[in-house]
Amino acid sequence: MGRWEEDHGAASAEGAVARIIVASQASIRQSVYQEMEKIRASAVKHNEPAGIATALLHQSGWFVQWKEGPAPALQDIMARVAGDSRHFDLRIVHRSRGPRLLSGPWSMAIVQCSETPAQMEQRIRRLKQQVDEGLQFSPAATWRRLSTPMIHAGAMRQHDPDAFQRVLVCAAAGMGSFELVRWLGECNKVEVVHRRFAGATERDVGTDYVDFEQDERVWRVIAMARHGLHLPLTRAFIPDYSHVVLLLSIDAERNAQLVERVLRAYEFVEHPPALIGVASRDDMHAVPAAMARRHRLPYLAAVADSRLPQETWAEVQPLLMHWQQAANSSLMSGAGRTRFAQ
Numbered sequence: 201m202g203r204w205e206e207d208h209g210a211a212s213a214e215g216a217v218a219r220i221i222v223a224s225q226a227s228i229r230q231s232v233y234q235e236m237e238k239i240r241a242s243a244v245k246h247n248e249p250a251g252i253a254t255a256l257l258h259q260s261g262w263f264v265q266w267k268e269g270p271a272p273a274l275q276d277i278m279a280r281v282a283g284d285s286r287h288f289d290l291r292i293v294h295r296s297r298g299p300r301l302l303s304g305p306w307s308m309a310i311v312q313c314s315e316t317p318a319q320m321e322q323r324i325r326r327l328k329q330q331v332d333e334g335l336q337f338s339p340a341a342t343w344r345r346l347s348t349p350m351i352h353a354g355a356m357r358q359h360d361p362d363a364f365q366r367v368l369v370c371a372a373a374g375m376g377s378f379e380l381v382r383w384l385g386e387c388n389k390v391e392v393v394h395r396r397f398a399g400a401t402e403r404d405v406g407t408d409y410v411d412f413e414q415d416e417r418v419w420r421v422i423a424m425a426r427h428g429l430h431l432p433l434t435r436a437f438i439p440d441y442s443h444v445v446l447l448l449s450i451d452a453e454r455n456a457q458l459v460e461r462v463l464r465a466y467e468f469v470e471h472p473p474a475l476i477g478v479a480s481r482d483d484m485h486a487v488p489a490a491m492a493r494r495h496r497l498p499y500l501a502a503v504a505d506s507r508l509p510q511e512t513w514a515e516v517q518p519l520l521m522h523w524q525q526a527a528n529s530s531l532m533s534g535a536g537r538t539r540f541a542q
């Protein structure tokens with residue numbers, strides 16, 4: 201267990217913390233990536249000793265920062281950040297107290313998309329209006345609404361547009377998860393969204409997703425690089441998934457490593473998503489299933505060649521159908537604590 205986990209992890213004595221999400225217009229001249237790296241260098245220096253965790257997003261000319269920590273330290277850092285000339289027009293879109301959801305002092309995401317700053321502003325304005333009218337969104341749902349809004353027509357017809365099924369896919373080797381998402385995009389004639397995430401020290405990793413409707417259900421299938429599973433921003437969204445699909449390889453060691461990574465990312469999540477393993481032979485499920493069982497996790501076995509998207513989806517989709525809609529609603533339940541260990 202790292203120092204951060206010891207001091208601030210769900211097993212530590214730390215109680216509820218202050219959580220805030222602020223959107224602001226970016227005014228940076230250099231490359232976004234370079235500027236984010238500079239901000240990261242300051243933040244890792246100041247945030248860790250103060251117990252502050254930040255997730256910073258740059259998208260369509262806007263920053264979105266999600267910060268958590270002891271209220272006085274958070275106030276101090278926000279006072280300094282507010283005076284930073286690299287942004288202006290700060291708007292608070294979320295404020296709550298609750299358990300930490302970000303499991304480390306820093307993560308960042310850069311999203312390149314065709315949305316204009318004005319369109320992004322409209323979404324920020326709409327969200328703020330809903331919050332002002334009394335709707336309470338969890339920090340993760342707030343972030344999702346700003347960064348990766350569900351705009352599929354099928355979701356708009358639902359009572360709660362955020363109650364769509366979210367599934368994470370990760371491959372033990374190769375790029376199978378990204379190929380599955382690309383194939384789902386092609387089949388359903390919808391665009392694949394690309395994003396990049398990074399943590400406090402490591403290089404950035406890719407993650408792609410696609411939204412579509414199938415069997416009267418709206419789906420978001422997200423491919424995540426296995427090296428990105430431990431990032432605080434990835435971990436904060438784990439409770440949002442109905443399932444994590446593991447595309448297993450013929451290399452048993454790599455399969456065990458992938459399950460290890462997922463189990464580490466699941467640490468302290470009270471109701472972690474069920475696992476679905478995809479392997480071409482039944483016997484290849486034995487080790488991953490045993491690892492899942494030791495952690496009392498449901499493990500569903502799909503027999504398919506995980507390198508073939510069509511065959512994989514045909515076997516996995518029926519397993520994904522067993523899912524309770526209520527579990528994925530975006531609105532905060534109670535203090536937002538119900539889904540995390542304390």
Ligand SMILES: Cc1cc2nc3c(=O)[nH]c(=O)nc-3n(C[C@H](O)[C@H](O)[C@H](O)COP(=O)(O)O)c2cc1C
Pocket residue numbers: 224239241242243244245246247254256263265277280281282283284286287
């Ligand atoms: C959107 C945004 C978010 C920031 N978040 C943080 C942060 O979480 N922690 C931090 O120390 N600095 C953050 N900064 C940078 C601070 O504004 C400031 O430049 C920095 O803390 C100065 O520290 P230094 O002089 O030691 O580098 C952020 C800046 C921007 C524009």
